[in-house]
Amino acid sequence: MKPAGNKSLAADYGAALAPGERAPAAYSAGAVPSRGRFHSEPECTTRSPFQRDRDRVLHSTAFRRLTYKTQVFVFHEGDHYRTRLTHSLEVAQIARTLARQLRLDEDLAEALALAHDLGHPPFGHAGERALDKAMQGFGGFDHNAQSLRVVTALERKYAQFDGLNLTWETLEGLAKHNGPVADGSAVAKVARRLERWRSLDLTSWPAAEAQVATLADDIAYVSHDIDDGLRAHLIILADLEGQPLSGPAMTHVRARGSPDEGRAVYELTRRLITLMIADLVAETRARLAALGPQSPDDIRAASQATVAFSPALATDIARLKAFLFERVYRHERVMGVMRDAERIVADLFARYMAEPAAMAEAWYAASRPLDAHRRARLIADFVAGMTDRYAIAEHRRLFDATPNLR
Numbered sequence: 001m002k003p004a005g006n007k008s009l010a011a012d013y014g015a016a017l018a019p020g021e022r023a024p025a026a027y028s029a030g031a032v033p034s035r036g037r038f039h040s041e042p043e044c045t046t047r048s049p050f051q052r053d054r055d056r057v058l059h060s061t062a063f064r065r066l067t068y069k070t071q072v073f074v075f076h077e078g079d080h081y082r083t084r085l086t087h088s089l090e091v092a093q094i095a096r097t098l099a100r101q102l103r104l105d106e107d108l109a110e111a112l113a114l115a116h117d118l119g120h121p122p123f124g125h126a127g128e129r130a131l132d133k134a135m136q137g138f139g140g141f142d143h144n145a146q147s148l149r150v151v152t153a154l155e156r157k158y159a160q161f162d163g164l165n166l167t168w169e170t171l172e173g174l175a176k177h178n179g180p181v182a183d184g185s186a187v188a189k190v191a192r193r194l195e196r197w198r199s200l201d202l203t204s205w206p207a208a209e210a211q212v213a214t215l216a217d218d219i220a221y222v223s224h225d226i227d228d229g230l231r232a233h234l235i236i237l238a239d240l241e242g243q244p245l246s247g248p249a250m251t252h253v254r255a256r257g258s259p260d261e262g263r264a265v266y267e268l269t270r271r272l273i274t275l276m277i278a279d280l281v282a283e284t285r286a287r288l289a290a291l292g293p294q295s296p297d298d299i300r301a302a303s304q305a306t307v308a309f310s311p312a313l314a315t316d317i318a319r320l321k322a323f324l325f326e327r328v329y330r331h332e333r334v335m336g337v338m339r340d341a342e343r344i345v346a347d348l349f350a351r352y353m354a355e356p357a358a359m360a361e362a363w364y365a366a367s368r369p370l371d372a373h374r375r376a377r378l379i380a381d382f383v384a385g386m387t388d389r390y391a392i393a394e395h396r397r398l399f400d401a402t403p404n405l406r
Helices: 006-012 049-058 061-068 084-101 106-115 124-134 143-154 168-176 186-194 208-231 246-256 261-291 296-300 311-329 332-354 361-367 372-384 388-398
Strands: none
Touching: 049 106, 049 168, 061 084, 061 388, 084 106, 084 208, 084 261, 106 168, 106 208, 124 332, 124 372, 143 168, 143 186, 143 372, 168 186, 168 208, 208 261, 208 296, 208 311, 246 261, 261 311, 332 372, 332 388, 361 372
């Protein structure tokens, strides 16, 4: 059904879609033909272009490496903490739910959710900080730009091209999933290489599917970092009773009389996810009704994000994030491990710069003809691609003492 205007669009969004209902909208990126791929390929006979993108991400080496990359806690600290891989899967599940309720292309939203952290180095944001510091003077390091590098160049498995040769829409979503991109940023520098083919229109908003993937990331990490923080005993359930979002949810959990803490934690996190999804869907439907988009380009040309939380909930989420930063991410136990992790990444980068032959043979061979600037970028690519456990093993191989990260 194609929306005819604000009034009919508002009527279309009067009730939630049934779980099995699929009603694509004219403003969905999947409602128009894809703008294509950098390298021309025949279309797949069994999958849409965005299904094909999703599958290429799933089968990529970078995606498998997320199994052993840190979310908050290093992989060996416990079997039940989230990793970058399980986080990405949770984001994808939420993104598909949101896309279905908003009549968007579920496959594009899922592809972007699965790909959004492909550029993360080992040890999460600690590794990113260390690499960015090491790369000062060589262009810096940004995991969003690195994700774009992974899918356009660093994955090398296809005979005809480097990268995954994803559609324009998926590349646009990866580049702009946090909103319009500033000229001169790390993402803009990587995207510029595609301009001889087609601009990613960095100054506009991305398609609604990319906006969905970004907020699905927020929903996933706010809820599951509470779970992991409780599991690590950095916070307790009573700490959450006075916080926005979690406080009212805890009231409901207590009223149900959950028989044990494990069940209470799960009741809390699932209520938080449900609450945030419901608010986002309601606010986005209201914005769609006001905008009356007739194509995905109307979403891109909007003066503000179309997919959003209500202002009140956005404020509560920001306050809850601040609580998590203070009590979980900046907890001395976590910070101590992350300081040691930064040292591992910094040591590896410095050793490879001084002694490129210490890298894996293929990477050393590739580095030999390069000047210092390009060699530094290659070394950053090598280190960023490492899993936590590979980085630890490399450090043990090259140095006399390695932090145990506990």
